[in-house]
Amino acid sequence: MKRVLALHGVGSSAEIVKDQLAPLTRELGPRYEFVYLDGAVERERGPEIAPYYLGPFYSYTRGYTMAEIREALNGIDQFVNDNGPLHGVFGFSQGASLAASYLLDYQTRKPGTQLPFEFAVLFSSISAFSPSKTCYESIIEDLLNQDFPAIESFPEAEFNELAEPERIFAEYLALTFTVANNMGSFTEPINFFQQRNQEVIPRVLHHSLTQDRIKIPTVHVNGKGDLSAMSAQSRLVCGLCDQSLARVHHHPGGHGVPTNLSDVKTLVKMIDWASIEGADRRALHQAPMGTPQRQFS
Structure with missing residues (x-):
């Protein structure tokens, strides 16, 4: 079974992202177990959160200064350490941003060390951020x-x-x-x-100004009806990933997780690919010297 951390958007919650992901998690079945994390900052209802959700609502960060991003990433790091092992991370909007930011920061802080996730699935990501003063x-x-x-x-x-x-x-x-x-x-x-x-x-991280790339398989999911400025942020976050390990799916909706069965089934195949590819690459990294290694295309 693959254990996956799921991160919600701004002014949302673990309960809400669980509902947003439900069509997908049902189709993925018992092969995946999802673990949900509420943000540390309580705030008002976020944009487009349905009125039947009564709250409380959360964000992972109050703002986006270096210190605030570091605090948010430290919170994710602590959760991962306390609740691991985790094989993957799903993020929606701000959650996707924090997932990408966490992975890039982890690679910077611990070069040559395996990432705590084997794969990532990013839904409608907003921009990724660095907590480092030396960045730009x-x-x-x-x-x-x-x-x-x-x-x-x-x-x-x-x-x-x-x-x-x-x-x-x-x-x-x-x-x-x-x-x-x-x-x-x-x-x-x-x-x-x-x-x-x-x-x-x-x-705010732009791929043309940043050399580092997320080195695990990633799936990027975006709505064709999303605002152009939101779609641009998602594309640029995708650009921060190793393009040989990145897959993109566009659904007909807006800033949300797709619920149409054909989209869901397509995503299941992409997620399974990312999960298998990520596990194979981790096994390759862990293989002792002299062990026969699988060749990747």
Whole structure:
């Protein structure tokens, strides 16, 4: 049996994500056991959470500064250590973001060490974040040391005057938090550059600025009807994964987990592939020297 950690979205809960995943978990059957984790931060009902859920509602983080992301990742790490072994992780929206962020951070903190999960399934992921001050430090320092109007009026600005790394980071930061602000999932001021303080600027991860890639099989699930800014974040999170080990499925819905039987059956096949491939790669990593090894295509 494969044990899988499931992480919910903003202003949601373990109970809600359990319901969201129910069509899929039923089809996966007893081969998979799901473990659910409520976020540590109690907050108001999240966007598009049905009124029949009475709460309480949670998030994994209050905000997205480096310190807040580190606190959230430490919470996941503690849960994994206390409740392992776990073979996979499923995440929806913020939960998918935290799963990707956790995997990338784990690889940075423990290079050469096996990840605690063999595979990951990310539904409608929002942007991934780093908790490390060294992440994009020179890019952000360059932005803070210049008086471009684009930075003074962030996020409602044109960034074409910036050098490419600074432009990519500023545009992606603006996209991520403008849509979050509009949806009500993030309600704090989003002119992160106003204080001229590196500590308050979220380290939102863009694959063209980050060399590291998630090194386990991943399945990325997105709705064709989702907001374009949300879909863009999901695509960029997919770009943070090893593309030879990434599979993508688009369903006809919006920002949610698909319930149509044909989509569910397709996902079961993809998840089974990810689970088997991940287990084989872990076994390959653990094999003693001289043990015959399976060749991967």
